[in-house]
Amino acid sequence: MWRSLCNYLTHLAEREPRGWYPLLCVYYLTYACNFRCPYCSDGNGKPYFELPEETMPGYRVLDLLRTARRSTDYLVITGGEPLLHPDFAFVLDHLPSIRFDGVILTTNGWDLTPHLTAVNASVRYLVFSLDTLDPIKAQRWYGHGPNVLKRILQNIEAATRLPGRKYEIILSSVATPTNIEDLADVYRFSREVCRDGDVLDI
Numbered sequence: 001m002w003r004s005l006c007n008y009l010t011h012l013a014e015r016e017p018r019g020w021y022p023l024l025c026v027y028y029l030t031y032a033c034n035f036r037c038p039y040c041s042d043g044n045g046k047p048y049f050e051l052p053e054e055t056m057p058g059y060r061v062l063d064l065l066r067t068a069r070r071s072t073d074y075l076v077i078t079g080g081e082p083l084l085h086p087d088f089a090f091v092l093d094h095l096p097s098i099r100f101d102g103v104i105l106t107t108n109g110w111d112l113t114p115h116l117t118a119v120n121a122s123v124r125y126l127v128f129s130l131d132t133l134d135p136i137k138a139q140r141w142y143g144h145g146p147n148v149l150k151r152i153l154q155n156i157e158a159a160t161r162l163p164g165r166k167y168e169i170i171l172s173s174v175a176t177p178t179n180i181e182d183l184a185d186v187y188r189f190s191r192e193v194c195r196d197g198d199v200l201d202i
């Protein structure tokens with residue numbers, strides 16, 4: 001925490017990156033994804049799910065994160081869909097031992113429920129992607145069958161109800177001309193299922 005504050009003040013004072021330290025580390029656990037969102041892009045116009053799927057084994061991921069921890073206090077685990085990493089559960093179980101001040105996990109929500117207890121022990125902010133409450137549109141966008149939206153909503157609700165939950169929930173929407181009219185419904189859903197402190201990010 002204090003180091004993050006010092007880093008931030010150094011960044012404000014220093015015009016040159018020499019001596020700068022990262023405020024957070026963003027780690028792409030895997031590029032694999034079981035969804036097919038039309039806007040998906042690695043920043044160069046290629047969807048993550050078309051990128052090579054090679055991943056590091058879990059023990060090497062943890063070595064890398066231990067190294068990152070020496071220079072930064074916060075970690076974002078993302079993808080692709082990070083839960084598709086073959087050692088996701090192993091990495092999640094061992095994260096508390098690395099003692100980041102805060103861990104943020106992003107997910108499309110398809111398969112999260114079996115991991116909720118481990119998420120509660122390791123993650124401070126749990127970020128679900130949710131772009132629409134229209135089941136037809138969700139099926140077309142996510143490319144994952146007719147019940148995809150129902151299952152995601154059930155998993156979000158399960159995440160809100162976990163006994164003793166400590167993580168906060170963030171619903172993250174990508175606004176495009178195709179779904180902009182759906183976002184008010186997503187916002188209303190967030191108010192219904194999430195407690196105070198949980199947020200909607202668009």
Ligand code: SF4
Binds near residue numbers: 035080081129
């Ligand atoms: S869930 Fe994320 S990684 Fe997967 S297709 Fe959609 S935008 Fe891409």
